[in-house]
Each structure stands twice: as C-alpha cells, then as structure tokens.
Amino acid sequence: MASTATKGLTKAQIGKFRQQLEDKDKEIRASLETSRAGKALIGEQTQNLEDLPVQAHEEWIFLNRNSIDASLLREVEEALERIEEGSYGECMDCDEPISTKRLEAIPWARYCISCQEELAAIEADSRLAENKPRF
Numbered sequence: 001m002a003s004t005a006t007k008g009l010t011k012a013q014i015g016k017f018r019q020q021l022e023d024k025d026k027e028i029r030a031s032l033e034t035s036r037a038g039k040a041l042i043g044e045q046t047q048n049l050e051d052l053p054v055q056a057h058e059e060w061i062f063l064n065r066n067s068i069d070a071s072l073l074r075e076v077e078e079a080l081e082r083i084e085e086g087s088y089g090e091c092m093d094c095d096e097p098i099s100t101k102r103l104e105a106i107p108w109a110r111y112c113i114s115c116q117e118e119l120a121a122i123e124a125d126s127r128l129a130e131n132k133p134r135f
C-alpha cells in the first residue's frame with residue numbers, strides 16, 4: 001500500500017470506522033423502511049388536510065425526518081467508498097487529515113472542522129433565503 005493512502009489513520013482505526021459506518025448504514029435503511037411504511041399509512045388517513053391540522057403537521061415531520069435520513073445515508077455510503085479508495089479521513093476541501101476525535105464523533109465527516117464551519121455558515125445563509133413559509 002502506498003503511504004499516501006489514509007493519512008494518519010491506522011488500519012485498525014479504519015476498520016473500526018468502517019464497522020461504525022456499516023452499522024449506521026443498516027440503521028438508516030431500517031429507519032427509512034419504517035418511515036416509508038408510516039408515510040403511506042398517514043397519507044391514507046389525511047385526505048382532508050384542513051380537517052386534520054395535527055396529523056398534517058405530523059406528516060410534515062415524518063417527511064422532513066425522512067429526507068434527513070436519506071441524505072445521511074448518502075454521506076455514510078460516500079464515507080464507505082472513501083475507505084475503499086483510501087482517501088478516508090481527509091478533508092474533501094483542503095485535503096488536510098480530519099482529526100480522529102472528529103471522526104469518532106462523526107465517522108462520515110467529509111470535511112475538517114474549519115471547512116465544515118465555513119460550509120455550515122454558507123448553508124445557513126442559503127437556507128434562510130430559501131425558507132419561505134409553507135402554510
């Protein structure tokens with residue numbers, strides 16, 4: 001193996017993160033299955049949204065949670081791909097190694113803390129701009 005692959009992380013650490021990612025992958029898939037089933041059920045019950053404001057709100061939470069799960073699943077799968085490619089643990093923006101502490105908290109982290117904070121600030125701005133009332 002070339003020394004450029006997986007900077008700073010030992011094989012054992014990578015193995016541990018891979019295990020965590022695989023567990024998370026399964027967990028999200030299971031939760032998506034559940035909410036898909038729940039969504040179908042709620043969909044049948046809420047033909048008249050005006051009559052059932054509480055249920056409509058619950059449905060919105062369901063949908064919202066579903067989309068969070070789906071995007072997390074994508075991040076987890078991308079992290080597993082990076083393990084295969086040997087680029088796991090590097091920031092996708094500045095190429096610096098992501099700290100082990102950060103990976104332990106978020107094994108699917110794509111960016112180092114400083115890049116992540118910059119991105120979060122940009123995202124928060126654009127989300128505010130897009131966030132028009134739905135009802």
Ligand SMILES: [Zn+2]
Binds near residue numbers: 091114115
């Ligand atoms: Zn970075």
